[in-house]
Amino acid sequence: MINTVWLKTFCTLADLGHFTQTAHALFMTQSGVSQQIKKLEQQLATPLLIRVGKSFTLTDAGVALHRDGRKLLQATELLEQNIKQDDPHSGRVRIATPGSVGLTLYPFLLDLQQQHPKLSVMHSFAPNKSIERDVSQRHFDLGITTQPSTLPDVFTQAIAQEALVLVTDNRIADINWPVLQRLGFISHPDGHHHCQALLRANFLQFEHPEQFQERGFSNQISLILEPVSRGFGFSVLPLHAAKAFAKQAKIRIHTLAHPVSETLYLCRHTQVSQSQRVRYVADKIQTLLQAKV
Template sequence: MINPVWLKTFCTLADLGHFTKTAEALFMTQSGVSQQIKKLEEQLATALLIREGKSFTLTDAGMRLHADGLKLLQAAVLLEQNVKQDEPFVGQVRVATPGSVGLTVYPFLLDIQAQHPALHISHAFSPNKSIERDIELRLFDLGVMTQPSTSADVITEAIAQEALVLVTSNETETLTWQTLQRLGYIGHPDGHQHCQALLQANFSQFEHPSQFQEKGFSNQISLILEPVSRGFGFSVLPLYAARAFHAQERIRIHSLTAPVNETLYLCRHTHVVQSKRARFIAQQIKLLLKDKQQIKPDV
């Protein structure tokens, strides 16, 4: 491998065309410049200069080395700049969130990118276990989870509460146990967990989601409330998902006597020093979710 110090000396000499000027530019002695050029020629086993007294011309090999060497030196400078670059509004930040939170977080992050075009946001909707695994593998810089991590490689920080809400079509004004049984249940991947948490706290008759006839199921967070809005049944899901439904006039988000919340956790890799841009995005997510948790579920 060509010694980069000798290569820089050679390219500077070729550019300036004079040993004295090269020595001054590189804060070296003339003999030091000559020694490095000689060592480079010995390493390559070829003459790079044709010396004519105090002047010189480049050999064919010297001309090729000068042209390619400049590209190599410029690439090395650019590489060093990229490695050292740590600006809050430049570069990529990779974020993963559960579906409900992502419906709120991702558009917010795109607004930030619109303000800072050199900041590139990559976002994925993922379940908790996938987020934890991908943070461990350093595939994402940040994640939001609805449970703390059990991995020693993932730091989780509780940052907000997200309310669980019961949603029906807008035609249902008052909720009773009999109303829920008549409506039936619209399921989703986290539905049983959410249903168990919210209904157990609010209805003494509740034992298990199987007490309701399942009238439908969707694994697409943005579509869970589509059958609900048409009166096919009720569902229980996080408030962010309910607020993100495109036809708010067709649904009713009910306020129950005993509120139930899920804790939201911001997570990152334990042993990775965060970039300024990742810290900036993490802070913005915290502020967003802390602000959003103040929204009451009443319609």
């Protein structure tokens, strides 16, 4: 009989394509992943991987095992869920969100865990495409995205709106086009997208973000407003990110004439019967985000 622990490690490795990422996903060491793969190959008396340096490809046997093994693991997990007591306040819930909403959501999830000590919440920050993929591959029970999924096995439900806001340092009282051009732009991975969405709706002069001198960039959601707070430029961010910035007294969040918002979507796997604890957490998340609109 195939060892399901080794099989899960192999299927996760085949999904992610990287030993280090697999070790991180399974809370193992990289050597532990390698040892379990070797044990599985020995048990089946056939090679599953062709190793080339630090990379690998699947053998024909590996491809077949990945295809059928994933089905077996899913069936085993569903069986285990069905026979266990389904307590809404006990067990593990895995969730991934974009950085902005995650800054608001993660402390709230910790509050839930304090209220229910038997509930374990595993939260990750990730971009939309990664969340969509990982929900599809069942690495997460729930995901929050700012775009509906294009994958057939991922269900997305619009649950809230998140406003985009223009942020400057606290010395800027009024916003107009000359002020923006003088300040310059502090960018981030979604900066051009957010800038286009909000400024196109509010300034006839706006054509593209390149009209502003780029005065800085950060890919850390909690640090994007640090240069803004020091007067280096303005930025456009989702409201949750702006309100989560630690130095609120040093920034000003401006209300523009024509508000623009992004839709937040709750994602889950279409083929998985959700446990009571996942439904409980999903309901709490939806209530929180709708209350913060």
